[in-house]
Amino acid sequence: MNIKISKHSNSHAPEGMRLYAIGDIHGRLDLLDKLLGIIERDRANREKMPTVLVFLGDYVDRGPNSKGVVSRLISGLPADVTPQFLKGNHEDLLLTFHERPGFGLNWLYNGGDAALLSYGVEAEAIQNAYFSGEAGLAEANAIFRELLPEDHLQFFRGLKLSYRAGGYFFAHAGVRPGVELDQQRSVDLIWIREEFLMHPHDFGAVVVHGHTPAGAPEDLPNRIGIDTLAFFSGKLTAVGLEGPHRWFLST
Helix, strand or coil: CEEEECCCCCCCCCCCCEEEEECCCCCCHHHHHHHHHHHHHHHHCCCCCCEEEEECCCCCCCCCCHHHHHHHHHHCCCCCEEEEEECCHHHHHHHHHHHCHHHCHHHHHHHHHHHHHHCCCCHHHHHHHHHCHHHHHHHHHHHHHHHCCHHHHHHHHCCECEEEECCEEEECCCCCCCCCHHHCCHHHHHHCCHHHHCCCCCCCCEEEECCCCCCCCEECCCEEECCCCHHHHCCCEEEEEECCEEEEEEC
8 A cells, every 4th residue: 555645735625525536447457456445444544524436437448357347336336435437538439339340440459459358259359350340340349249238338328527526627638728627528538638738727626637647646736647557557546635635545
C-alpha cells in the first residue's frame, strides 16, 4: 500500500462526502481486487461517511481479464458505497465494434483482441478478424455478441460521460479548454489529450482524469491524472478526496 499526500488543496469535495476515483484498469482484475482492498483499509482508518467510488473508464482491453473486471464492477463492490461508472475510449471502441464490426480493426489493434479472448472468443477467430477483412470481423463480432453477457452490454451502454462533485469534475480523458463543463462534447470527454493536458489555467473545477498514462499521479492545481499504465506497470492508482484534502493510493 502506497499513500502520497497531495501538496494542493485548491478545491473541495462536497461536505460530508468522501470520494475515491480509480484510474484505467485495462483488464487487470488482480490489481482492481488489490486496490479495492487498499481503499477499504483506508476507509476503515478514517471517519465513517458516505463514500462514492468514481471509475474513470477503460475497464477493458490490453490486460488479461476484461470480463472479470466488468463482472466485479457490476456485482462485486461494497454495498455501502455509491459507484459512478464513466465511459472510456476503449468502451467506446468496444461498443462501436459491437454495433458496426467493419470498424473494429482499430479496437483490435488497441487491445481489443485481449478483451475478446477474455470473453471466450477463440484466438483463430481473432486472427481471422485481423487478416480476413470484413468477413473475419463479422465472424468475430457474431461470436462476441453470442458470448457477451446481457448485463455486461447494458453496463457498457449505461456508462456516464462525466460526473461532478463539489469542486471536482471527473471525465475519462479531460475537457476542452474554453468550453463550459456542462457543454463538453462526448468526443472530448473520452478522447482529448494535448489541448487539455497543456492548458495551464483553471477549467471551472479541478478535472480528475485518466486516459494519458504517466509514471506517477499528476497532481496539479487544475487537474489530477491517475492513469499509471496499470496493465503494464502493475500500478493501479486511486485518488481520495475529502473536504480540501486529496491523497493517492496505489497497488
